[in-house]
Amino acid sequence: MENWKELAAFVLEREGGYCNRKADKGGPTNKGVTLTTYRSVYGQSKTVDDLKRITDAEWEYIFKRYYWDKCKADYIQDKSVAFILVDWAYNSGVKTAVTHLQRIVGTTADGIMGKQTLQAVNTRSPLPLFGALKQDRIDFYKEIAAKNPSQKVFLKGWLNRVSHFAYGKFV
Incomplete structure (x- = not known):
């Protein structure tokens, strides 16, 4: 792919x-x-x-x-889900992005994209999964800024980046 x-x-x-x-x-x-x-x-x-x-x-x-x-994105059936996950991994680390995905889909949150996680991702309705990932990513960035004031300088850019993802396309 x-x-x-x-x-x-x-x-x-x-x-x-x-x-x-x-x-x-x-x-x-x-x-x-x-x-x-x-x-x-x-x-x-x-x-x-x-x-x-x-x-x-x-x-x-x-x-x-x-x-x-590392995100096994070639095996994620929905392109929008794969894209927002990999972009999050690139921005915050694979383990962080995959762990959040695993929590959303209900698999063991070990940060490793394995068969069970892929199966759970690929059997979910993609639009709600995409929406959950996007919102979780937004919350993740807001939490970083809230916990560490020195990181607030990056929050607007992080949120702007996430806003470019819309289901089915980049905006």
């Missing part, structure tokens, strides 16, 4: 280029890839300058293998 390329374009458009904001717990980041993630994939000797020069091929590899594939 080539749906990952459609979502990848959306993600890249929103992530932008290099940044290293003091309040961002991810530290140095380019195209949404943190230095920690970049090093875990391409070696601990990679520097901030290497991250600044991340190639499209390197970025696509990370996005596809470490986010799309």
Whole structure:
């Protein structure tokens, strides 16, 4: 399935280029890839300058293998559900996004997308599942900002990103 390329374009458009904001717990980041993630994939000797020069091929590899594939998005029958899940995983970590999904569908919340979770996802009515994921993601971001005032600076951007997801399309 080539749906990952459609979502990848959306993600890249929103992530932008290099940044290293003091309040961002991810530290140095380019195209949404943190230095920690970049090093875990391409070696601990990679520097901030290497991250600044991340190639499209390197970025696509990370996005596809470490986010799309970890969420088993090719096996999620509904594209809208797959897209909002993977975007959440890219923005907050696979374990976080999958754990929230598992709580919604009633499977063991271990953060690992397995057969039981996939079956539960694929047997749910997709529109209500999409809506539940979207609302849970909104609540998740609001809770982060409420618990840690230093993160409030990001809340508007996080919520704006989620608002671009509508069932059946990006807006």
